Amino acid sequence: MQRLTDEEKLTLKTGAFGAVFMVSNAEPGVLAVFRESFAASGALADASGVVKEALTSGPLPKLPRDSALEVESVVLPALGRAIEILTEKAPQDVPIYRAVVLAAADRTAQAHHGVSPAEADVIERIKGVLDAAG
Template structure:
């Protein structure tokens, strides 16, 4: 079931690209094919466990296209997108802000821990994601 609401299709793609991009950033902090697969499954579980509009946006439709870029360029794209995603929800679906922040941060943390624990590079990336989401708790 698609949740009809005030969030446009472009805004939904921003929410989705930012969330998937956050996981991709964490995964790239400790590169490797097998770790990436494990991290992707861990993040997918977090997305699937979300509720409401956040669940509908993150688990339906086409996946976002993340440009093939170096880590610095990807970070420069994803972190502002996370801030924008939170702004969109604050303006149009404020009851979903905590859900989105918790889901994306949870997915990033699960991805970081999926391959034998969180290393320093992953922890630093998760901290950047947390800050971009406005979650300094």
């Protein structure tokens, strides 16, 4: 297993945190965002190994805040790149990253009155990128 560079860690973090941000943006609501980010942090805490190190250290990713489309254009490629990085440097952690990202996205959606169709759609797009990469 090779160590990840700071840039690679930030890519993993951008994908994971961005996925949560995409889901919480699917059904906007100021109060909901607090509940959702709290729910997602529980899933991120379940990470281990390289994935945990990447998601819990270093700076927070800077995500665009202007439009959902802009967020997706940053987050979905970051998720794909994160899988490529892990496949190359820590292949045993690929399933951990996939599981953590999907659990965080799912917990975020569940946190506010269950999963809405818009949230389910976003989660499917995230899952599609994670499954296609690697």
